[in-house]
Amino acid sequence: MLKENDDLSWYARKADGLRHGVGVARAAEDKGREQRIVRLLGALEAEGIKGSIERRTLYTKALPPGCRGCLGGKGTNAFVTGLCTRDCFFCFNQKPRTDELVVHGIKLAEPEDAGDVVRRYALRSVGVSGGEPTLRPERLLRLVRALRALPDRVRIDLYTNGDKLTDGLLAELKGAGLDALRFNAVARDFDLEPIGRALKFFAETAVEVPVVPDRMPEMEELVLRLDAMGVPFMNIHELFACRENAGRVSEQGYASGGEASSGLLWEPVAEGDEAALSLLLFALRRAERLSVYYCSCRTQQDISSRGLRRRIRLAGGGER
Ligand code: SF4
Numbered sequence: 001m002l003k004e005n006d007d008l009s010w011y012a013r014k015a016d017g018l019r020h021g022v023g024v025a026r027a028a029e030d031k032g033r034e035q036r037i038v039r040l041l042g043a044l045e046a047e048g049i050k051g052s053i054e055r056r057t058l059y060t061k062a063l064p065p066g067c068r069g070c071l072g073g074k075g076t077n078a079f080v081t082g083l084c085t086r087d088c089f090f091c092f093n094q095k096p097r098t099d100e101l102v103v104h105g106i107k108l109a110e111p112e113d114a115g116d117v118v119r120r121y122a123l124r125s126v127g128v129s130g131g132e133p134t135l136r137p138e139r140l141l142r143l144v145r146a147l148r149a150l151p152d153r154v155r156i157d158l159y160t161n162g163d164k165l166t167d168g169l170l171a172e173l174k175g176a177g178l179d180a181l182r183f184n185a186v187a188r189d190f191d192l193e194p195i196g197r198a199l200k201f202f203a204e205t206a207v208e209v210p211v212v213p214d215r216m217p218e219m220e221e222l223v224l225r226l227d228a229m230g231v232p233f234m235n236i237h238e239l240f241a242c243r244e245n246a247g248r249v250s251e252q253g254y255a256s257g258g259e260a261s262s263g264l265l266w267e268p269v270a271e272g273d274e275a276a277l278s279l280l281l282f283a284l285r286r287a288e289r290l291s292v293y294y295c296s297c298r299t300q301q302d303i304s305s306r307g308l309r310r311r312i313r314l315a316g317g318g319e320r
Contacts, residue, residue, distance in 0.1 A: 026255075033274055040277040047284055056273070056296035060284045063293060064206055064233040066157040066180055069125030071299075073306025075155075076104040076123050078114060078147075080133035080140050085163040088187050089248040090210050090239060092266075093131060101139060111142035115150050122314060127182075129159035137169055141176050148177030155179055159208065161187040162194030170201040180204035182235065190218050192225060199230060206233035211279050213239065213254070213271035223283045227290040234292045236279060238272030266297045 041053055051058040057071070069075045082097040100107055103114045104121060118126065126147055133140045140158075147154050158173065161184045173181075181202055183195050186209040198205040207226055211219055226234055241249045241256070254269035276294050283292035 030270070033270065037274050037277060040274065040281055044277065044281055044284065047281070049280065049284060051294075055298050055302055056294060057299040057302070058277075058280060059291060059293035060280065060287065061291035062233075064180075064235065064291075065204070066125055066127070066155055066182075066206075067235070067293065067295070069123075069155055070127070070303060071306075072124070073303060073308075073310045074122070074124040075303075075307075076118075076121070076126055078103040078126050078128045078143060080128060080130050080143060081136045082131045083135050084130060084132040084161075085135065086132070086161055086187050088184075089252055090186075090212070090245055092240075092242050092244050095244055097131060099136075101143070103143075111139055112146045114143055115146050118147065118150060118154055119152075123154065125155035125157070127157050127159055128178075132161055132163060133158060134160055134164035134169060137164075137172075141172055144173060144176040144178050157182055157206075159184070160194075162198075163188065165194050165198065167197060167201075170198060174201050178202070180206060182206045182208040185209055185222060186212060186215075190222060192229065195226075195231065196229060204233070205231055206235065207231060208235040208237075210237045210239045211272070211276045213269070213275040214252075216275060216278070219275075219279050220282050220286075223279065223287055223290065223292065227287040231290055234283070234290055236276050236292060236294050238268040238276045238294075238296055240266040240268045240272060240297050242266050266300060268297045272297075 044058065045053065049058050049060065063071075079100070079102040081099050081101070082093060083099050084091075084093070084097065101111060102108070103117045103126075104123065106117055108114060108117070128140065128143060144156055144158075147156050156178050157180050158178055159182045181198050181204075183198070183206070185192060185195065185207050188194070195205060195207065207222075209222075223234065239249065239254060241254070249269060254271065256267060256270065273296065276296065280292055280294050283290065
């Protein structure tokens with residue numbers, strides 16, 4: 001999700017710079033990729049994919065409950081801390097990392113202040129993340145309790161890599177009123193141990209990962225392993241470059257998406273959409289219970305626009 005202080009002109013400059021100098025070989029490569037994407041979309045449609053092909057908001061069985069408020073522009077992020085236990089090449093967190101609580105783009109002194117922000121903007125769902133939010137367990141628990149104490153029920157999902165998630169903290173989070181967890185299993189190099197433990201506390205234990213095109217065998221294996229474990233939802237993103245990760249994404253050998261990503265604030269890498277669609281088709285064919293949802297850069301852009309329109313309406317005293 002876009003942060004309030006994102007420098008939009010940076011993205012425009014970056015996109016122009018990356019597109020500049022695309023040669024004939026690259027054009028041929030892009031054409032081949034476009035043809036493969038058309039074939040993938042045809043297969044997905046024929047085999048019953050749900051959602052919007054045009055906006056790349058696609059899912060195999062059901063949308064995760066935590067995504068509904070967000071898709072309607074009524075969701076927000078709460079960053080418990082910017083600190084993290086990992087240093088993923090695809091990470092889009094602002095650097096240098098700071099140990100601050102930020103809710104809906106607003107720095108807060110106390111977790112209990114989050115309720116006012118959620119009420120003021122009539123928000124319906126909060127993705128609690130970081131950094132790694134479990135690095136500050138007391139701050140995290142106070143935040144979840146404050147959100148759960150609101151008179152209108154708010155959906156609360158916790159995003160974590162699982163590194164610091166003990167059984168004790170899982171039990172406390174359950175008691176505090178957390179709805180669900182979303183694990184970044186790629187950040188943990190496909191180690192699913194914390195996910196197995198979380199399932200004992202939260203039936204809705206999900207996974208949310210970027211699709212790394214160079215690791216497709218492991219990504220497909222991940223779908224099968226999660227399905228076998230009884231994980232209900234897996235959200236996938238296309239790998240993208242932004243101000244915070246562009247250098248490291250490029251070092252991994254990924255290039256700009258070129259014209260295909262024109263107009264998007266986050267720029268998917270050239271192989272990103274194809275890899276995500278391919279994994280979606282794999283899940284559609286092979287997963288028995290696991291539902292996979294492709295939340296693309298285009299989807300993120302739509303969500304951001306809806307949220308902005310809603311904020312303007314609210315500021316003008318309009319409808320919720
Ligand atoms: S675990 Fe998440 S927050 Fe931490 S470095 Fe990786 S992507 Fe960034």
